[in-house]
Structures are given as C-alpha cells and as structure tokens.
Amino acid sequence: MKLLAIIRKNITILLRNRLSTSLILLGPIALLVLIGVGFNTNSPLGIKVGVYADKNSEITNDFIAKLGKTNFTIERYESEQKCSESVIKGRSHLCIAFPNAKNGSSGEKRQKVKFYVDYSRYNLVWTLINRINQQLTLASNEVSIDLTDDLLNSVKSNYIKLQEQQESIKSIQSGIDSINTQLDSLDLGYRFNFNTTSMDRLLAESGNSRQKIQNFRDSTISDLDDSQAKLDGLQAQAIHTRAMLDEQNSKLKQTRKVMQKAYDTINCSRIDHQDLSPYIYNEDLFFQKMAEKNSECSILLTTINQLNEYIAANEQQIQAIDQLLEGIQVSKAKISSMKEKTDAAHKDTMESLYYADANINLMKSQLNNASNELSEKQISLGTKMGGIKSSVRKDSELFAGMEADIGKSADQLRKITDIEPSSIINPFTTTIQGVATERKAYEFMIPILFAILITFVGILSASTLVIKEKKSKALFRNLISPSNDITFIIGTYLTCLIVLVGQLLFLLLIASLVLNVSLGTNPLNILWLIILSCSAFIFIGMIIGYIFKTEEIVVLTAVCIIALTIFFSGIILPLESIKPPLNIITSISPFSSTSQAMNKLMILGQDMQAIGREIQDLSIKLAALAILVVATYKIGKKNVI
C-alpha cells in the first residue's frame, strides 16, 4: 500500500506539471509521426551524381542513361577535376570519373572507374557506391561477352582432344584389370601341414612298451627275489635240520657207544661165571641171575640195534638234506643267473626303445622344420604377390581416376561450351532476399527508435524524478517516516516503469494500428523485453539522480550518458569499427542488447528463445545496476543528513 501511495503521488506530481506531461506523452508520438512520414519510401530521392566521361563512349553513355532511370539526378562535368570539386562544394553527393573511350574498349588493360566521395557523410557514401557499382557492373559485363565467346571456342577443341585421351586410357585400364584378375586367381593359400600323428602314436606305444617291460622286469625280479628268499629260508631250515640230525646222530652214536660199552662190559658174548660164582651155591639164584644177565644183554643188544637203525636213518636223512641243500644252491644260482639275464634283457630292450624314440623325435623335428621353412617361403611369396597386386590395383585406380578426371574435365568443358557467354560474365544473378519480409523504411527503424526512446525517457525521467524528490522539502518527512529505503527506491522505479512502459505500449499500439508495424509473433514477448530494457535505463537514471546534487548537473550528466550510449550503439558508427578499449562502453551499455532483441522480435519475427542471450545480458546488467542504485541511494541519504 505504501508503494501504491508513492507511485500515485509521483504520477500525480508528474501529471500536474503540464510541460513534463506534454513532453513525455507528445514527444515520442511526434517523433514516431515524423519518422513515419519522412521515411515512408526507400528511393534515393534528391541524390545528385556528378559524372565525368568521354561523350564518344557508347558504353559510358549507355551506363549514364541507365543511372538516370534509377531516380539519381545526373550532372555531367567537363573535367575530372570539376567533377570532384562538385563533391567538395556540396553540389554533388558523388562524382564518377570514367576512363577514356579508346582505352575502355581495348579490352587489353583493366580500366578503373573512379569514385570521388565525401567520407564525412559516412552512411550515404557506401549506399551510393553500392548502387552505382551495380549499374557499372552491368555495363562492364557487356564488354566481356565477346571475349568470353572466343574463350569458349578454344574450350570446345580441348574438349574433343580430351575425349580421345579418355578412350586410350580406358583400353589401358582394361589390360590392367585383366592382369589383376589373373593375379587374384593365384592360390597361395595352401598350408604345408606334415602329419606327425603316426610318429606320435609310435612314441606313445614305445612309451607304453617301455612301461610294460619295466613292469615285467620289476615283477620278474621281484618274483625271483621272493623265490630266492624262500630258498634261502629253506636252505637255512635244511642246514638247521641237518645240524640237528648231526647232533642227534652224534648223540645216538654216543649212546650206541655207551650201549656197546655196556654190552661189552656186561660181556654178553661170554658168560663170566665168576660173576655168577657167588650164586653157584644157590642154583636158583644162580639161574635167576643168569636169566637176568641174559635179559639185560638182550635189551642192550636190541637197543644197540635200534640205535644203529636210527643212526642209519639219520644218516640217510642227512644225506637227503645234503642233497636238498645242493639242489637249493643250484636253484639259487639259477635264480641269480635269471635275474642277471632279465636285467640284461631289460636293459637291452629299453635301450633299443629309447634309441627308437630318439630316432622318431629326430624325424619329427626334421619334418616340422621342413614345414616351417615351407610356410615362411609361402608367406614371403604371398607378401610379394600382395605388393604386386596392390601396385597393379593402384595403377588401375590411377588410370580409373585419370579417366574419371578426364571425363569430368571433358564434361565440364562440354558444359562450358553449352553456356551462353553472358552467363559466364554473370555466373550468379543476384537477387537480394531479406531475412525479414520487405517493409517500408520506417518499419526497420522502429526497433532502433524504441530503443532510443527507452534510453532517452528512461534515463531522463528517472534521473529527473530522483533529483526532484531529493530537492523536495518533503524528502525529510519521508526519511523520518517508518518506511524503509527500499520502499522509496522501488516506488521511484515503478513510477518510471509504469510511465515508460505505458508510453511505449501506447506508441506500439499506434505503430501497429496506424502504421501497420508488425509486433512479432507474440506481443507479450515485446512487453517483457520492454520491461527489462526500461528497468535497465531507469536504474541508470536513478543512479545519476542519486549521485549528483543539482538538477542542472543531473540533466547534463543524463544527456551525456544518453549521447554516449547512442554514439556507441551502432546507429551512428558500425560497432565493428569501434576499437578496444572503447568498445567496452558498447558491451556495458544495455542499448545494443535492447535494439538487437527488438529487431529479432519485431523485424525477424523470432521468439523469446532467440533473444535468450540478450535477455541474459540485460538481466546481469540489471542486477548490477540494482546494487548500484541501492548503494548510491545510501550515499545520497548521507549527504541529505
């Protein structure tokens, strides 16, 4: 509500001042009307062209006649000097000095047409030169046509010769193609691959045999060792048994000896009566004793006999054992001999097998070497053959390229011979096609005009409003009120924005309805752009107002800033011709962004996306300016205190 009160107060004060109201409202309308009326055509009315030329030259006369038909006022001068002086004195806008007729028609030397111009009339000069150059080009073209005709005849004969050469090259290329085909048919892809599988199988079988032989030898030796061990056991047992029998026999012989002794002792072979003498006197006893002695001798004899039998049996057994031992010894010797023989046989067999393996491996290795050598030779041959084929193919392509080039050249020459000489003189017939639809001159000026209006009114109105407020006695009451600084800054900004945007919308309406000026695809886009642009220039005006203390200095500064802005905007001088560091002014000023964006929207009919860069540029400047506005307001407030 405070903002509303501030805006209402500002606008009321503005409207109560009749002079400012009329200036703000009527000034821009008057400007629009004047431009609308003044630039309602694009013909070069009232432009005088001074001409110095030889009156005998038909070409020159023809050209001057054509120039006269394009609304230029032609004035002929007797000398080149007078013609150039007419430009200096302001009687002509431009002087054209043509070369003499005899030189102009020779066609041997390039002739120069001189333009005398006044560069101080910057924009006019280039417009005139462009227009007159167009006419001049037409005239010089006619001279060139005859020369071109001769040139075309020469080209025709060259075309025929080229066709003949093309046929010759075609036949050479055909021969090369045939060689190429034959080379392609050669098969160098055979792979030398000797089969060593049977050798590998032999090696494997030999390995297996070796293993089997080894196994057989090991089992045989093992069996013989077992037998030998058993024989050793048997031999030991037999020796032990024989020893026992010997011992037993010895004991038996000892016993027999004892028995024999006893027998002898007893004297069983005779009866010793003395022994029985004690008993002679007792017959019974004697007989009894006699009987007893006979019995004992009998037993002893029986025992001795039995012992003899035993000894004889033992000796037979010992003899058998001895025979067995001999047999065992023989068997052991045989087994040892068998083992030796088995080892010898095994060794011989294994050596033979190893020898066979070595031979097989040697053969295999020799086969592989032979295979590799063959493969290398084959690859080398393939590479060499590839090189030959590549060379042949390149030659073929070269000839094909030559043939195509000659064909193209011949074709181009044929086309040239088909062209009219006049078409060669003017290979391009120019038609100027604007990127925007063709309009009246003032329509193209509308975006620039609006940008100028925004600059003028934005800066002036804002700076004036601010300085008036600063000079107002009511300022103190505003400052001591419980309203913050930003409220007054926004109030001032919005007042200027409403006035300026309202005014521009009013002008746009008039331009659209009365002068049929296009407002682009979406008039709302223009509104947004106007608000952004106006804000930037209003901020500049506010900064000026806040910085300076008197109305006179504020107005002077504002006018200087406006003048600088417009001077460095591309209206008076092309932006490209402004050198650094002065072109910084152009980049700082929001004018170029505004006018470019206006042009894109209103003339080129583009949308908001197309002016994204300008909008971004304006937004950044706007933010920076807003900060400056607040800063300068604070400084200005300190000065009031």
Add this chain to the structure above:
Amino acid sequence: MEPIIKLNNVSVSIGQKKILNSINLEIFRGEVFGIVGPSGHGKSTLLRTIIGFLKPTQGTIRVESGDRQLFGFATQDNSFYPELTVQENIRYFGKIYNLKDSEIEKNMESMLKIVQLENHKNMLSKNLSGGMQRRLDIVCAMIHNPKILILDEPTTGLDPMLRKDMWHLITTLNSIGTTIILSSHMLDEVELLCSRVAILKNGTTRYSFSISDLKYMSPTQEIHLILFPGQYEPLAEHLKSNSIISHYRIEKGEAYLYTQDASTAIYWVLYAAKEMNERVLDLDINQMSLQQIFEEVQK
C-alpha cells in the same frame, strides 16, 4: 515524574565536525519545551537527534517508546509536496506512516478542523498562504497522532498575525495532550509558549530552566516607547529621578525604559507623557529577562 525523553551526555558529529557536545536534557510529558539559540549552533541537529534521524556519536537518548510513530516533526521549510492538494499530502503521509484509510480520514478531518484548513483541503498546497502552509505542515506531522510534536522554528517568516495564530495552534495542540518541543530564536515566543527552556550555544546547553524561574533570574523589564514630538530625555530623567525606572536608552527616535515592575511603571510613564504634552504612539512591555540571559550567553 519520569521524563518522556532523556538525553544523557549526547554528542553528535557529522563528518569531522562536532555539532552537539555533551547535551543533557529531560523533557516531561505534556510540557512545551523550548530550545533557543543562535542560528547554526545545533538546534535542528538536536531535534533530528531526538527523533532518531541522527545517531549520537556519544551518550544515550532514552525515549518512552523507541517507535518512530512517537514523533511528529514540523520543519521550518514546510516538508510536503507543493504540487499535491492539502488532502493528497495528508493522505500520502498517512500512508507512509502506516495508517489505514479510515484512520487517515478520521485524523485528517479533526486536524484540519483544529488548524482551520477544512475548507481548503482540495487546494494545491503551493497555492496556500504562508500561515496555511505552516499549518498544513503541522497537520502532516500530526496525522499519525504522535505523542510528541517537534516544531523547528515554527513562526519563522510569518507575519505577526500569523505568528499569533500559530501560537494559538501550539497551545491548542498542547492542550489535547501533545508534548511539544520547539526550537526558536524568538525569545518572546519561547517565553510565551514554553514551560521550560534550554539555551544552546556552540552545540552545548548553557542553561536549562523553567520560565517561572525567570522572575527570580530577571533583573528588569523593558518598556518600548514611541512619542510625538519625542522629547524622551526629560521624560526619562524625570522617571529615573523618581526611581520609576532604573535606566534608559534612546535609539532612532524611540526610547527603551528599564524597570523592575513594568505594570506599575507604565502608569507613571503615561502620566508623565501627558504632563509633558507628548502623544504616545506606541508602547510595548517586553520581558527582557530571557533576552538578557540570551545576550549574556552570547557574550
């Protein structure tokens, strides 16, 4: 009684320059407080400091409420927009002071009645007379019903009649409960309107006292006399010899007589003039005590 405003050792500098130096003041609710002093000795700065527009570089200011709505400020230059009408100005400042429309209308009606501008509310402010403009300025200062009204040189540039009107207005505003602080270099005005007064010199208060104390402080009163044909000396000598006046001076055909009791002396002056066949063209009694103090301060 608690003061509504209390300044304690307040100093204010602007830039390198010290404008106010160790000011001590107490202002009470409902009084009319005068600040007198020669031009350029810091009266306006003191007032601006009291309302918080300037920040003290030293000392403290204690007000009853820190709200800016507490104060109304009428400047000596009429702080309003001359291009707006009376009511447009009042409405604008009402909005700036956060008042609702209904409040603005209500306050405007009553204030315009008090300052007798109700019939001129649609006039452009620049077309008002000097007195009307001064009154409009006071309305603008009072639109938000402040408790304290500050008047900076309220009668400067006004003719005697308008001055009296302004005095009346000030009295009226005070009578409705508004505490008034006024600065002036017109001592008669201060004497007439203020209950208490502070004298400012070189940015510091030299005296601060109540007007009732003046009688004790004032040595004399002044009778300003214009006679025809103007034989002042015999008259003055006669009065002096009879101890009616203590001394006198004659300047530019006018006489200034000084006495302890002007109300009694005036009869003797009129009687003596009649006796000496002198016609009294003008006679004023001036309370010279404040003037004398003021002059004393200047010395």
